[in-house]
Amino acid sequence: MNNKTFNHIPCGQTLPLNNIHAVSVSMPSLQDVIDYEEQTPEILEKITTAYPRFIIHPYLKLLANYLKEKYEVCDNYEIILLSSQKAVKAVSCRYFIHNKFEFDEPFGVIKVLKGRQYQKVLKFIQHLGYNLSSRLAQDYLYKVGRIPKLHDEELENESKAKEILISTLAKAYKQPSQNVCLNPSGMNAMYCVLKGIKNIQARNGRTVLVQLGWLYLDTMNIVNHYFEESKIFYDVTKLDLLEEFLKKDGLKVSAIITEIPTNPLVQTVDLERLKNLCNTYNIPLVIDSTFATPYNLDLNSYADIYVESLTKFACGNADVLMGAIILNQNSKISHISYEFFKHADEPYIKDIQRMAYQIKDYEKRVKKISSNTKKLVNYLQKASFIDEVFYCLSPDFRENYEKLMIDENSLCGIVSVTFKKDFRTVYDKLNFAKGPSLGTEFTLLMPYTYLAHYDLIVSQKGQKLLKQIGLPTNLLRISVGTENIEDIINEFEKINEI
Structure with a gap:
C-alpha cells in the first residue's frame, strides 16, 4: 500500500514539526519510548524538547x-x-x-x-x-542577544487576545466571563482548584478528597501532596461502592474529582446518579472536561467546577501550554471564586495571543474530529487485527454518554485500542505522529501505559495494579486528527501486512 499522507517522523523532531514551542515530540518506535523512560544517554541527545512540564525547554x-x-x-x-x-x-x-x-x-x-x-x-x-x-x-x-531570532508564528492582536480567549470559553461553557480564569498550564488549573477546595473545606471539617476513576498521573500526585486523606474509586461503573462510602463519611468529603470521559479508557460515569450523591452530601463536583470539550458534551447540570487543559483541543496545534478554570454560575460555591483564582498566574501575553489565534477554530476543529472519530471507530470495530476498542459509546457507557451529547456527532476525539498482533511491531509500523499529548489537528498516537506508567510496567507489583484497574500494558491511545478520514484508515490498513 502506498500512503503518502503520513510519513515517518524521526525521533526527537518536534510535534508540530519545526516549532520550538511544540509541546510534543516524535517517538516513532517503542524502543524510543522505553529509552526515554529509562533516560538513556542516546535518547537524551535526540530528545531535547518535549512536553514542557516533563522536560526543561x-x-x-x-x-x-x-x-x-x-x-x-x-x-x-x-x-x-x-x-x-x-x-x-x-x-x-x-x-x-x-x-x-x-x-x-x-x-x-x-x-x-x-x-x-x-x-x-x-x-x-x-x-x-x-x-x-x-x-x-x-x-x-x-x-539580551543570546538567540538570533524569534520564532515566526501567527498571533492575535495583543489588545484583543485575552478578551477573545475568555469570551470564547465563557460562551462555550455558558458561563459569565468573570467565571473563567486562565492558568499557565492545565495542571496548574487543577492545582489551583484543589488548593482552593482544601482551603475552603478544611474549615468545615471536610478533609477527604474522592478521586473517581483512574485519573491523570499528575492530578493524583497533587492530591497526594496536598490532601492527607484521599479515597480512590478506580471503577467509575461501581457507584454502589462510592454510595456506601458516602453513607459513612460523606460529610468529611471536600470534593469529588473525575474526568469526563476518563483517560485513556474513555469511560463516562453515570453523572446524574453521581450528582444526586453530591447534592445529598453537599459535595462539590470537579470535572476535568478536556476530553469532553464544551462542544461535545453538556456538563452544565453537573459540574461545579470545570478544569480544561487548553493545550489540547482548544489549541489544536500542540504549541501552547495553558489551562483554564471555569466555575459554574449555578453552583453553590461560585460566589467564592477568589479561592480558586487567587493561586493562578496570568499566562504570558504571547501565549495568550497564540491561543487566541488558535481557539477561533475550536468548535469547527472539534466537530471535524468528532466526525472522523465516529468513522474510525466503525472501521476499527470490524478490523481483524483489533482486540478491543475503547471509545465513548462503548456498550457499557452508551447510556451515560448519550445523555450528555450536544448532538448526534458529539463523539470525543480519543480512541484507545489493543491489538491481536505484536504491539511493538504495530506501533513501529504506523507512520502517524507518535508522542505525548492529544487534541491535535494531526492524528497523534501514544503508547499510553508505557509513557504514563512505565514504572508500573517494570515491576511485579505495578503489573498487578494495572490488572486491578483494567489498564492494558499494550494500549495505544489515538488522538484523531482532522485529516481526510480515508487517509487515516488507509494508514491503519498497513497493520494487515504484518
Missing part, C-alpha cells in the same frame, strides 16, 4: 545559564525558572527554600542545590504546572 536552560552568569551563582546550585513570585512561594514553602539572594526578574527564580534536591523540586513543579513560558524565555534571550 531549551530556552529555559539557556536562560537559567544566563542568569547564573548574571547573578554569579556558584556551581553548587542550579537555577529553576517559574512563572511568578507566587510560584516561588508555593515551591519554597514545600521545600523550605530560602534564597537570601534577590533575583530582580519579572518571573520566578530560585536556586537549588544540585543533585537530589534539584530533581525533587523539578518533579514537584511538574505536578503544580507553574512553568515559565518558552515564549517569555525566547523574548528575554533575544533581547
Whole structure:
C-alpha cells in the first residue's frame, strides 16, 4: 500500500514539526519510548524538547545559564525558572527554600542545590504546572542577544487576545466571563482548584478528597501532596461502592474529582446518579472536561467546577501550554471564586495571543474530529487485527454518554485500542505522529501505559495494579486528527501486512 499522507517522523523532531514551542515530540518506535523512560544517554541527545512540564525547554536552560552568569551563582546550585513570585512561594514553602539572594526578574527564580534536591523540586513543579513560558524565555534571550531570532508564528492582536480567549470559553461553557480564569498550564488549573477546595473545606471539617476513576498521573500526585486523606474509586461503573462510602463519611468529603470521559479508557460515569450523591452530601463536583470539550458534551447540570487543559483541543496545534478554570454560575460555591483564582498566574501575553489565534477554530476543529472519530471507530470495530476498542459509546457507557451529547456527532476525539498482533511491531509500523499529548489537528498516537506508567510496567507489583484497574500494558491511545478520514484508515490498513 502506498500512503503518502503520513510519513515517518524521526525521533526527537518536534510535534508540530519545526516549532520550538511544540509541546510534543516524535517517538516513532517503542524502543524510543522505553529509552526515554529509562533516560538513556542516546535518547537524551535526540530528545531535547518535549512536553514542557516533563522536560526543561531549551530556552529555559539557556536562560537559567544566563542568569547564573548574571547573578554569579556558584556551581553548587542550579537555577529553576517559574512563572511568578507566587510560584516561588508555593515551591519554597514545600521545600523550605530560602534564597537570601534577590533575583530582580519579572518571573520566578530560585536556586537549588544540585543533585537530589534539584530533581525533587523539578518533579514537584511538574505536578503544580507553574512553568515559565518558552515564549517569555525566547523574548528575554533575544533581547539580551543570546538567540538570533524569534520564532515566526501567527498571533492575535495583543489588545484583543485575552478578551477573545475568555469570551470564547465563557460562551462555550455558558458561563459569565468573570467565571473563567486562565492558568499557565492545565495542571496548574487543577492545582489551583484543589488548593482552593482544601482551603475552603478544611474549615468545615471536610478533609477527604474522592478521586473517581483512574485519573491523570499528575492530578493524583497533587492530591497526594496536598490532601492527607484521599479515597480512590478506580471503577467509575461501581457507584454502589462510592454510595456506601458516602453513607459513612460523606460529610468529611471536600470534593469529588473525575474526568469526563476518563483517560485513556474513555469511560463516562453515570453523572446524574453521581450528582444526586453530591447534592445529598453537599459535595462539590470537579470535572476535568478536556476530553469532553464544551462542544461535545453538556456538563452544565453537573459540574461545579470545570478544569480544561487548553493545550489540547482548544489549541489544536500542540504549541501552547495553558489551562483554564471555569466555575459554574449555578453552583453553590461560585460566589467564592477568589479561592480558586487567587493561586493562578496570568499566562504570558504571547501565549495568550497564540491561543487566541488558535481557539477561533475550536468548535469547527472539534466537530471535524468528532466526525472522523465516529468513522474510525466503525472501521476499527470490524478490523481483524483489533482486540478491543475503547471509545465513548462503548456498550457499557452508551447510556451515560448519550445523555450528555450536544448532538448526534458529539463523539470525543480519543480512541484507545489493543491489538491481536505484536504491539511493538504495530506501533513501529504506523507512520502517524507518535508522542505525548492529544487534541491535535494531526492524528497523534501514544503508547499510553508505557509513557504514563512505565514504572508500573517494570515491576511485579505495578503489573498487578494495572490488572486491578483494567489498564492494558499494550494500549495505544489515538488522538484523531482532522485529516481526510480515508487517509487515516488507509494508514491503519498497513497493520494487515504484518
